[in-house]
Amino acid sequence: MSATVARIPDNRQPTIPDAAPERRPPWGDVGFWVLAILFATILLLPLYVLFKVSVSTLAEATAPRPSYLPREITWANWGRLLNWDIIGDPLRHSLIVAFSTAIVAVLIAAPAAYVISRLPRGTRYFIVLGLLLTRMFPEVIIATPIAANFFSWGLNDTNVGLALAHLIRALPLVTWVLVGTFEVIPRDLEEASAVDGSGRVGTLLRVVLPLAAPGIAVAAIFAWLDSWNDLLYAIYLFLTERTLPLITYYYANRGTVTDVATFSIILTIPVLLLTLFLQRWIRSGYLSGAVKG
Amino acid sequence: MARDGSAVGVLVASDRAVVPPTPTFGQPAGLQRWLARYWLDIVLVTPLFLYVFFFMLVPVVQSIYLSFTLEGAGQPTFDNYRTVINRSQFRDAFVNTLGISIIGVTMEMTVGIIIALMLARAFRGRGLFRSIVLVPLGVPTIVAGAAMLYFIGFNGYLNEILLDLGIIDVPIYWQQSGLRGMFAIALADLWKTTPLVVLILLAGLESIPGDVYEAASVDGADGWRRFWDHTIPLLMPSITMALILRVIDAFRIFDIALVLAGQAIPVMSSFVYFDYQAGSINTAAAAAVILLLMILVFVVAYLLLVARRTEDVR
Numbered sequence: 001m002s003a004t005v006a007r008i009p010d011n012r013q014p015t016i017p018d019a020a021p022e023r024r025p026p027w028g029d030v031g032f033w034v035l036a037i038l039f040a041t042i043l044l045l046p047l048y049v050l051f052k053v054s055v056s057t058l059a060e061a062t063a064p065r066p067s068y069l070p071r072e073i074t075w076a077n078w079g080r081l082l083n084w085d086i087i088g089d090p091l092r093h094s095l096i097v098a099f100s101t102a103i104v105a106v107l108i109a110a111p112a113a114y115v116i117s118r119l120p121r122g123t124r125y126f127i128v129l130g131l132l133l134t135r136m137f138p139e140v141i142i143a144t145p146i147a148a149n150f151f152s153w154g155l156n157d158t159n160v161g162l163a164l165a166h167l168i169r170a171l172p173l174v175t176w177v178l179v180g181t182f183e184v185i186p187r188d189l190e191e192a193s194a195v196d197g198s199g200r201v202g203t204l205l206r207v208v209l210p211l212a213a214p215g216i217a218v219a220a221i222f223a224w225l226d227s228w229n230d231l232l233y234a235i236y237l238f239l240t241e242r243t244l245p246l247i248t249y250y251y252a253n254r255g256t257v258t259d260v261a262t263f264s265i266i267l268t269i270p271v272l273l274l275t276l277f278l279q280r281w282i283r284s285g286y287l288s289g290a291v292k293g
Numbered sequence: 294m295a296r297d298g299s300a301v302g303v304l305v306a307s308d309r310a311v312v313p314p315t316p317t318f319g320q321p322a323g324l325q326r327w328l329a330r331y332w333l334d335i336v337l338v339t340p341l342f343l344y345v346f347f348f349m350l351v352p353v354v355q356s357i358y359l360s361f362t363l364e365g366a367g368q369p370t371f372d373n374y375r376t377v378i379n380r381s382q383f384r385d386a387f388v389n390t391l392g393i394s395i396i397g398v399t400m401e402m403t404v405g406i407i408i409a410l411m412l413a414r415a416f417r418g419r420g421l422f423r424s425i426v427l428v429p430l431g432v433p434t435i436v437a438g439a440a441m442l443y444f445i446g447f448n449g450y451l452n453e454i455l456l457d458l459g460i461i462d463v464p465i466y467w468q469q470s471g472l473r474g475m476f477a478i479a480l481a482d483l484w485k486t487t488p489l490v491v492l493i494l495l496a497g498l499e500s501i502p503g504d505v506y507e508a509a510s511v512d513g514a515d516g517w518r519r520f521w522d523h524t525i526p527l528l529m530p531s532i533t534m535a536l537i538l539r540v541i542d543a544f545r546i547f548d549i550a551l552v553l554a555g556q557a558i559p560v561m562s563s564f565v566y567f568d569y570q571a572g573s574i575n576t577a578a579a580a581a582v583i584l585l586l587m588i589l590v591f592v593v594a595y596l597l598l599v600a601r602r603t604e605d606v607r
Contacts, residue, residue, distance in 0.1 A: 032411070032414075032416075035407070035411065036411060036418075036422055039404075039408060039411075039425075039426070040422060040425045042484075043425055043426060043428055043429060043484070043487070044425060044428065045450075046429075046432075046437070046440035046441065046443075046444070046484060047428065047432065047440070049440060049443050049444070049450060050436070050439070050440050050443070053443060062448070063448070064448050065448070065453060065456075066443070066448060066449065066450055066453050108340045108341050108344060109341060111336075111337035111338070111340075111341075112337055112338040112340070112341035112342070114337065115334045115337045115338045116338070118334075131345070134345065134349055135538075135541060136541055136585075136588050136589065136592060137349065137353055137585060138544070138545045138561070138562060138565075138581055138584045138585055138588065139545060139547070139562070140545075140547070140561075140562045140565040140566060140569075140577075140581045140584065141352070141353055141356045141565075141578075141581035141582065141584065141585055142348075142349060142352040142353060142356075143352075143566075144352075144356055144359075144565065144569050144574060144577050144578055144581055145352040145355035145356050145359065145578070146348070146352050147569070148574060149352075149355075164348070167344065167348070168348050168349055171341060171344060171345065172345075175341065200333055201333070228433070229433035229434060229435070231434070231435045231547070231548045231551070232547050232548065232562075232566075235551075235566065236566070236569070245433060245435045248433075248435055248436065248439060249435060249551070249552060252435075252438075252439050252442065252552050253555065257442075257443070260439050260442070261439075261443070264435075264436040264439045264440065267433055267435075267436055268431070268432050268433060268436050271431050271432065271433055272428065272431035272432065273431075274431070275427065275428075275430055275431030276424060276427070276428075276431060279423070279424060279427050
């Protein structure tokens with residue numbers, strides 16, 4: 001055995017037979033892979049179907065027995081809907097609102113999260129838990145009076161109004177992520193900077209902020225995604241204007257199946273790319289921190 | 294005088310939980326010192342707390358107020374609640390919301406635990422599988438609902454798959470009220486929220502020492518017993534968090550139900566929206582308050598039950 005190890009530098013070779021009996025999954029290796037492939041297929045199937053319908057002719061998409069593979073590929077739906085007259089205004093609203101929400105959320109939440117992260121453990125836990133508990137409020141209980149107020153203030157159908165509404169969901173989320181980010185920045189660095197003669201504001205801007213930048217970026221993207229995906233506040237506040245989720249909804253109600261699928265894919269592409277890019281950061285860390293308190 | 298001063302001093306010193314020491318009235322010098330020391334912290338947290346107060350807490354109170362008044366204000370009344378509860382649409386919404394939550398969260402927790410256990414194991418292609426599991430996280434909720442339209446429609450893929458597998462002979466009409474409709478909506482919700490449940494449970498599994506071995510060695514009766522006796526209790530904090538988050542969100546379900554079934558299968562949130570849209574903001578508020586109560590009752594009941602069971606174990 002040891003001779004084999006010495007002769008073959010690839011250390012995977014000898015460990016496979018050794019480790020195999022120990023690592024038997026619940027249903028055996030074959031069962032494991034069948035299950036993994038089954039789950040992977042089910043998880044990807046809805047997106048595949050949306051894409052398939054978006055490149056199908058209307059006749060094919062409404063046929064009695066749907067086919068798994070496209071019989072005939074057409075880009076006509078994409079060509080018709082990627083038209084500035086249809087998609088321009090909703091896209092503009094969605095982009096402006098999402099970016100404003102992300103930026104303002106960070107501007108409001110980051111300073112507060114810094115202070116909260118420097119509080120003693122008990123108080124900090126209490127505040128973060130309180131912010132998370134705001135999730136217990138059904139959104140409609142907030143949206144109903146907010147919509148009524150915004151109408152009387154003339155904020156309906158405006159980007160400002162919608163961004164203000166999206167902050168309601170974004171702020172607790174961003175604060176939560178940023179408290180976790182600031183917590184791990186050692187206080188010694190701030191004290192060292194203070195000894196060097198920087199004021200507190202200077203220390204914050206020159207020492208703490210650059211170290212927190214990656215976390216702030218991740219939190220901003222979370223807020224951006226949340227705003228980009230939102231239907232609830234948009235449907236309450238936008239009566240004549242449209243955002244991308246809103247036109248997807250209206251097409252789902254009244255449009256053709258191919259148009260719905262095409263809009264869905266258009267709406268999904270940026271979100272999917274950002275999420276897959278973010279997956280390194282959407283790991284257990286934030287969540288396990290919350291579970292353990 | 295001296296006794297007063299020392300009493301205040303003791304109070305402040307012993308109250309360690311409050312970190313910026315509370316300013317004591319009648320001591321302007323103390324208040325000034327406190328402000329001089331903490332002014333920056335106060336300036337930094339104020340915007341967040343103002344926002345949470347005015348855009349979250351005030352609207353909730355406004356809704357509660359609206360729910361107890363009739364149009365044009367006046368005496369507090371239960372009329373809105375009476376009106377709402379007597380409507381069959383509301384009773385449907387109530388039952389549907391509970392049904393979707395029970396069916397959906399049961400499926401989500403089951404699938405979530407299975408996938409989390411799979412991901413806790415080291416295998417070739419784990420990174421790819423993890424990315425695929427996260428895909429629904431990167432799909433807007435409304436798109437998850439829209440995608441499900443192509444599955445649960447009469448000519449949809451769910452029927453097609455069941456027909457091809459020979460499970461059914463005649464296509465099923467899924468988009469109707471009752472159990473089928475609830476199941477269809479729960480299915481869309483399952484697809485969309487599985488990644489979140491998996492991430493929370495995986496975080497829990499990874500914090501259990503030796504969990505990779507644990508997850509991998511769950512085979513045979515012995516392995517299953519260890520899974521129930523060892524892994525599940527250690528995983529309990531994560532399960533509690535996933536369950537509470539998921540039930541709260543399932544109670545609040547809106548986008549998916551609206552896109553899939555609209556008024557045909559009302560849920561609590563969509564009922565509130567349709568009522569608001571129809572111009573009766575007071576009954577909409579009443580329904581929203583009932584939804585808040587449903588969530589509060591669940592969370593409190595669950596925490597009490599779990600806390601009591603944990604105490605029994607001790």
